[in-house]
Amino acid sequence: MSAVFDDGLSLIGVRRMMEGVIPPVLCTAAPDRTPNVSYLSLCEYVDPLHIALSYQFFNRSRENVLATRRASLTLDDPYTGGGVVMQLEYQRTDTEGPVFERLRAKLMGVASHIGMDKVFHLRGADIYRVLEMRRVPGRRELPAAQPRVDLPTNSRLLSERMANCEDMADLLDTLLVGLSDLLRINHAMLWLFDSSQQVLTLLASRGYEVDGAGAEISLGEGIVGTAVREGVPIRVGHMMNMATYMRAVRDRADESGLTPALKNEIPLPGLKEPRSQLAVPLRARGRVLGALLVESQHDQYFGYDDEDALMMLCGQLAVAMNLMQPHDPEPPAPAPARAPAVEQGCPTLRLKRFLRDNSVFLDDVYLIRGVAGAILWKLVAEYLRSGRREYTNRELRLAPELRLPDVQDNLEVRLLLLQRRLCEQQAPIQLEKAGRGKMRLCVVRPVQMESSDS
Amino acid sequence: MALTDDMIRLLSAGVAHQVGGCTNAGRPVVCRGMAAQHEAGRLLVIISSESGFEVLDAIRQNGNIAVNVTLPENYRSLSFIGNDAVVRGSGAAWRPLVDERHEAFRAQLVRFGIPREFTNAWYSADDEHLVAIRFTPMAARNQTPGPGAGDPLALLPTEFEK
Numbered sequence: 001m002s003a004v005f006d007d008g009l010s011l012i013g014v015r016r017m018m019e020g021v022i023p024p025v026l027c028t029a030a031p032d033r034t035p036n037v038s039y040l041s042l043c044e045y046v047d048p049l050h051i052a053l054s055y056q057f058f059n060r061s062r063e064n065v066l067a068t069r070r071a072s073l074t075l076d077d078p079y080t081g082g083g084v085v086m087q088l089e090y091q092r093t094d095t096e097g098p099v100f101e102r103l104r105a106k107l108m109g110v111a112s113h114i115g116m117d118k119v120f121h122l123r124g125a126d127i128y129r130v131l132e133m134r135r136v137p138g139r140r141e142l143p144a145a146q147p148r149v150d151l152p153t154n155s156r157l158l159s160e161r162m163a164n165c166e167d168m169a170d171l172l173d174t175l176l177v178g179l180s181d182l183l184r185i186n187h188a189m190l191w192l193f194d195s196s197q198q199v200l201t202l203l204a205s206r207g208y209e210v211d212g213a214g215a216e217i218s219l220g221e222g223i224v225g226t227a228v229r230e231g232v233p234i235r236v237g238h239m240m241n242m243a244t245y246m247r248a249v250r251d252r253a254d255e256s257g258l259t260p261a262l263k264n265e266i267p268l269p270g271l272k273e274p275r276s277q278l279a280v281p282l283r284a285r286g287r288v289l290g291a292l293l294v295e296s297q298h299d300q301y302f303g304y305d306d307e308d309a310l311m312m313l314c315g316q317l318a319v320a321m322n323l324m325q326p327h328d329p330e331p332p333a334p335a336p337a338r339a340p341a342v343e344q345g346c347p348t349l350r351l352k353r354f355l356r357d358n359s360v361f362l363d364d365v366y367l368i369r370g371v372a373g374a375i376l377w378k379l380v381a382e383y384l385r386s387g388r389r390e391y392t393n394r395e396l397r398l399a400p401e402l403r404l405p406d407v408q409d410n411l412e413v414r415l416l417l418l419q420r421r422l423c424e425q426q427a428p429i430q431l432e433k434a435g436r437g438k439m440r441l442c443v444v445r446p447v448q449m450e451s452s453d454s
Numbered sequence: 455m456a457l458t459d460d461m462i463r464l465l466s467a468g469v470a471h472q473v474g475g476c477t478n479a480g481r482p483v484v485c486r487g488m489a490a491q492h493e494a495g496r497l498l499v500i501i502s503s504e505s506g507f508e509v510l511d512a513i514r515q516n517g518n519i520a521v522n523v524t525l526p527e528n529y530r531s532l533s534f535i536g537n538d539a540v541v542r543g544s545g546a547a548w549r550p551l552v553d554e555r556h557e558a559f560r561a562q563l564v565r566f567g568i569p570r571e572f573t574n575a576w577y578s579a580d581d582e583h584l585v586a587i588r589f590t591p592m593a594a595r596n597q598t599p600g601p602g603a604g605d606p607l608a609l610l611p612t613e614f615e616k
Contacts, residue, residue, distance in 0.1 A: 023599075025472050025484060025522075026484075027472075027474035027475075027476075027482045027483065027484035027520070028482055029474075029476035029480065029482045029518075033476040033477075033478065033480065033516055033518050034476070034518055034520070034535060034537070035474035035475050035476045035482060035484075035518055035519065035520040035535075036474065036520055036533065036595070036604055037472045037473075037474040037484060037520045037521075037522040037533055037597070038522070038531075038533075038597050038599070038604065039524065039529070039531065039597070039599050040599075041599065059604045059605075060595070060604025060605075061604065063604075068480060070480060070481065070482055071482055072474075072481075072482040072483050072484045073484075074472075074484055074485070074486070076576075080575065081572055081573065081574065081575025081576060082575065083486075085484065085485070085508075087481065136485070136486075136505045137504045137505055137507075138502055138504025138505045138578070138579055138583065139505065139575040139576065139578060140574065140575055140578040141575050142571065142572065142574075142575060275567065299567050299568075
């Protein structure tokens with residue numbers, strides 16, 4: 001049976017109606033023709049003839065669909081107030097594969113904001129063939145919003161700027177400035193994934209009162225943590241509405257005794273009250289290195305086109321992060337440089353490390369942990385032992401005592417993070433570039449090192 | 455069966471309406487409604503004959519209907535099911551009720567940052583396209599999203615059933 005669509009209508013053309021701003025409405029009927037109308041969490045484009053609907057609970061809608069295989073779905077345009085109505089034929093339920101993973105990531109991403117990710121279990125992605133699709137007649141629609149910027153052209157300009165960057169710091173700054181200047185995305189954060197600690201660390205940000213470099217969240221936390229865990233982009237266009245919908249489901253789960261212990265609602269990072277968020281993973285060589293999170297104070301600020309553009313730019317960033325690991329022979333290890341005299345009369349700086357997670361504290365103030373913490377510990381220990389201040393990146397990459405696999409991939413980024421964190425803290429220990437592939441440790445106070453197993 | 459006081463209050467609290475039916479050939483159909491009101495044990499629902507032509511056809515075939523009302527502030531959602539629905543009466547007489555329900559609905563959505571004019575598209579039917587459907591609710595279902603959506607809710611017996 002061929003599909004019957006109104007002139008000019010296509011499933012790809014109505015993707016924006018599937019964003020959940022206005023939840024889709026599903027009508028099914030029992031074999032005796034008794035109708036049932038309910039809202040759905042998510043609808044996802046699959047291909048020009050198929051869509052997927054979230055299957056979370058066994059309820060009357062599902063009972064009807066399994067019995068009759070027919071459903072009707074309405075989608076509303078969140079920009080114009082227009083809408084479409086579809087006739088659907090149930091095909092199958094996917095419990096794995098890319099469509100299922102995309103739906104699950106979206107569901108988890110939104111739910112994890114508000115501490116509901118344990119409640120929202122996606123049982124499957126119900127795949128439907130779209131038999132008919134027509135516009136809802138008789139609606140006086142609002143004019144469609146004009147594009148914010150020329151996304152294809154300006155994304156290309158930004159890509160070209162990034163391609164001319166020589167080092168990691170320049171690359172990150174170019175991306176964040178370009179997002180603002182060229183794409184009018186004024187609030188952005190770059191998160192780096194540390195697989196050994198299963199955490200994301202904030203590497204750089206733009207558009208916030210506090211820079212926040214070194215801040216951490218857990219893998220799977222919020223939409224950025226979920227985007228990294230699942231390796232797919234997650235976009236929420238109307239956060240208040242989705243949060244209310246999710247709370248309604250949680251309340252029903254509570255009443256049904258299905259709710260495990262819920263954690264407190266997680267405060268949203270960045271903007272105090274974001275209305276739109278988009279998290280895009282940084283993927284290279286089949287792995288996720290981190291994620292870009294962009295936010296806006298406006299509803300529905302990011303569309304599918306933004307998602308497409310940022311996926312391309314983040315792919316370029318991830319590849320560049322890998323390529324910027326020096327592959328050419330690096331300069332030989334510099335001869336130990338004499339340590340400069342520390343300032344007389346300065347109090348001793350207490351550098352404390354906890355071996356459990358390589359977290360490092362300066363005078364009891366948390367600095368950083370993980371790979372970056374281990375690197376700082378090594379550099380300072382060597383400095384105190386021999387007075388040496390300059391090191392090559394290659395030495396660190398090969399250092400047996402670090403023994404952390406991520407160093408292989410992201411050493412340059414870890415060093416940049418450490419450098420920024422020390423700078424932000426105005427610490428008496430600083431790290432500065434000493435030429436290509438080299439760095440220099442600057443210490444202005446006597447240091448006492450202390451390590452703890454706990 | 456009749457609606458409880460709580461259900462009747464919900465109808466005027468600013469709910470969204472969805473009206474579903476199913477043709478004799480087994481084709482489920484759905485459209486947006488514009489108003490619902492309790493009338494002595496029966497439920498009155500107003501839809502547009504333009505956007506709801508399929509639903510009207512299905513109802514004329516077999517009288518089966520499901521009306522879903524949902525309050526945006528908490529997604530509390532109820533469905534009323536009937537099998538004796540009739541399509542009767544249309545026109546400007548329903549405009550005051552539609553306007554009243556539309557205003558309450560807009561007030562709900564403004565708190566989510568949705569501009570007032572946005573819902574005009576859903577309520578923009580001309581007077582001659584306003585159509586009334588009346589039915590006796592035979593069952594009510596809790597349709598609040600989540601587990602158990604579709605589970606039955608108790609209705610009150612009507613006077614002649616007591």
